[in-house]
Amino acid sequence: MLLFTGCQEELCEELTExxxxxxxxxxxxGENIPVEIDSxxxxxxxxxxxxxxxxxVGMLELPLDVSRDSxxxxxxxxxxxxxxxxxxxxxxxxxxxxCGFVTFFEILDLEMTNNVIKSYSIEEPNITNVNEEHIFLTxxxxxx
Amino acid sequence: MKNIYFLQFTLILIKVLIAMGEGFxxxxxxxxxIFRPSARIGFExxxxxxxxxxxxxxxxxxxxxxxxxxNWFGVLEAxxxxxxxxxxxxxxxxxxxxFRTGLDFNILGRETLKENDVVYFGLRYGYGKQKHGADNxxxxxxxxxxxxxxxxxxxxxxxxxxxxxxxxxxxxxxxxFIGWSLRLRLILHExxxxxxxxxxxxxxxxxxxxxxxxxxxxxxxxxxx
Numbered sequence: 001m002l003l004f005t006g007c008q009e010e011l012c013e014e015l016t017e018x019x020x021x022x023x024x025x026x027x028x029x030g031e032n033i034p035v036e037i038d039s040x041x042x043x044x045x046x047x048x049x050x051x052x053x054x055x056x057v058g059m060l061e062l063p064l065d066v067s068r069d070s071x072x073x074x075x076x077x078x079x080x081x082x083x084x085x086x087x088x089x090x091x092x093x094x095x096x097x098x099c100g101f102v103t104f105f106e107i108l109d110l111e112m113t114n115n116v117i118k119s120y121s122i123e124e125p126n127i128t129n130v131n132e133e134h135i136f137l138t139x140x141x142x143x144x
Numbered sequence: 145m146k147n148i149y150f151l152q153f154t155l156i157l158i159k160v161l162i163a164m165g166e167g168f169x170x171x172x173x174x175x176x177x178i179f180r181p182s183a184r185i186g187f188e189x190x191x192x193x194x195x196x197x198x199x200x201x202x203x204x205x206x207x208x209x210x211x212x213x214x215n216w217f218g219v220l221e222a223x224x225x226x227x228x229x230x231x232x233x234x235x236x237x238x239x240x241x242x243f244r245t246g247l248d249f250n251i252l253g254r255e256t257l258k259e260n261d262v263v264y265f266g267l268r269y270g271y272g273k274q275k276h277g278a279d280n281x282x283x284x285x286x287x288x289x290x291x292x293x294x295x296x297x298x299x300x301x302x303x304x305x306x307x308x309x310x311x312x313x314x315x316x317x318x319x320x321f322i323g324w325s326l327r328l329r330l331i332l333h334e335x336x337x338x339x340x341x342x343x344x345x346x347x348x349x350x351x352x353x354x355x356x357x358x359x360x361x362x363x364x365x366x367x368x369x
Contacts, residue, residue: 044287044288047287047288049287051287063285063286063287063288065285065288065290066283066284066285066288066290066292067283067285067288067290067291067292068288068290071288091339092281092283092294092296092339093339093340094236094278094296094339094340094341096343096352097200097229097231097236097343100231100233100234101233101234101278101281101283103283
């Protein structure tokens, strides 16, 4: 029974996990090449708790606020900072009786400062429990 | 319960073997007079038992089958479904009804008018309609530390499916039968529902799946005409 409960919890976590996934890229010869950012910190705007603390990352997983239609994040790069604001639509969905409801999102628009981030693109506007990147952020060549 | 299934199965198996041994196929053409139309009313017994394991789901089902031609039965099955799930962060409810209709063919045949046991295979068309919704849904976000409570208004959900069925009906006493059946179901069409798939589809099985396997255990009373 305990094993079943543990498996169920794990399955539910998988099915209800739906962060905004943001990948970092650098443009080389017209192509987006994945890049890792050293010593990066991220915090939700209006929050104190860091989502990433001085971490090397190639992709961020950011929780969207389920009770509002927009939220923002501040990216602390080693030298500079950028902010990302995400506007979205929320759709409540019953995953299963065991796992309950989950909020899926559809990205409507983005706002981004351009200190380290050169440009952005929405690759997949629908944020569900499918593990995929939703936004590509392209950094300047001299980002570090 | 397992002993009853085993006994039933053994009895039927013996009868099948005897029938085969005596040239069952040959007898088919010579015994056309061994047929008396009858109707059998059935009550599904496994659903009440399932309440012990799934207290949130209640389903009741009755059936009628009529032998309109030797070894051919017209079947109508109908029932109701009720689901009431209460969780800390949501309540889900569903109420509906269903029916299935189709034909069964008795492969056991019949040698005398006294032999009423059947081993059958059949096909069904099924239809279910239900209203389902949810309330007191508490949506909470750990990082942003925000939450709100909402509900999903009840909406109608319809489904159509096809079904292959096989089973037995054994006469325990005069005109009183017990029987079981195994069913394989395939959804043909259902209401498009992106927000909330039914937890249980009335008469079909688990929601969100295109196929279902089900087992029924019933008692029947035969009314000879």
